[in-house]
Amino acid sequence: MAEMVRWPEAARLATSFLLTLCVVVQTLALVLSYYRHPRNRARVLENLLEGCVLFQIFACTLLHGQLLYGYELGRIAPTGHVCLRYIIFAVATLLAVTVMASIRKAWPLSVVLAAGL
Numbered sequence: 001m002a003e004m005v006r007w008p009e010a011a012r013l014a015t016s017f018l019l020t021l022c023v024v025v026q027t028l029a030l031v032l033s034y035y036r037h038p039r040n041r042a043r044v045l046e047n048l049l050e051g052c053v054l055f056q057i058f059a060c061t062l063l064h065g066q067l068l069y070g071y072e073l074g075r076i077a078p079t080g081h082v083c084l085r086y087i088i089f090a091v092a093t094l095l096a097v098t099v100m101a102s103i104r105k106a107w108p109l110s111v112v113l114a115a116g117l
Helices: 002-006 009-036 041-073 082-103 109-115
Strands: none
Touching: 002 041, 009 041, 041 082, 041 109, 082 109
């Protein structure tokens, strides 16, 4: 994350735009998934996993915002959100394994890989 302060202003703005777009698209996916599918145990767990992905994107956006704020101040401030990211990763892993067991497909494990970044 510290290398982002060396990026040009256009790249930092593009990253902010892409993170905002990710939040909007993931929120849309969560809402559409909630209203589209019937309510059963597997679908509720999938919706919880979608919500966990949204929280992971929020955490990454929070880190990016703190980096930009520190750049404006002229120093890199410590984030202090390590525990939040660990908790989101643990919940995402638990939900992905639970969803994988309930639908008997392996695609939810890709969420664990993405959350580990």
